[in-house]
Amino acid sequence: QKEVEQNSGPLSVPEGAIASLNCTYSDRGSQSFFWYRQYSGKSPELIMSIYSNGDKEDGRFTAQLNKASQYVSLLIRDSQPSDSATYLCAVNNPNSGYALNFGKGTSLLVTP
């Protein structure tokens, strides 16, 4: 069973702070990594994708990937109350098909 592990939280951070979300995966053949944000009752929306080791920045979001450690993280700078949601980590190993394997998600609460 290929596992994608996330701390379920809730992770509570004050407005303006940096939120750090972490994810580990067991399939060493994984090549594509995604962070999705999901509001209650809604479908996931893509925040970031990352394919190579290192950091990838997009606005207030930075994804970090370390394939040797099988670890991917998401940093949210200047957190806003509207960032409060569940963040899902998803990985894909193309040799196992193209479906995404999701973690259970981390609930983030940004307090004003």
Place this chain on the structure above:
Amino acid sequence: GAVVSQHPSWVICKSGTSVKIECRSLDFQATTMFWYRQFPKQSLMLMATSNEGSKATYEQGVEKDKFLINHASLTLSTLTVTSAHPEDSSFYICSARASYPYGYTFGSGTRLTVV
């Protein structure tokens, strides 16, 4: 960008009846459609993968005779929940894989409640 339209957004049905959920790719050809199910406070669990013009591949534990998937065209995939029971109540989401740079696009989801 790539858009997947999913309908209905919610449905309530009686136990024993069937419900059809549609996903249409509006501006791209979805050669592969993935169907997920999400129970409250759980993650998305892959139910099946469908490729246009061929039979769907179901994940272990998913009854293919209960969850009928049809992917007859490059823009339409359907999931029919047959003889629905209360335990089938869940949030069903489709996802299409499109060519780079679209990646994976998700439908808006269908909340199914079986009473």
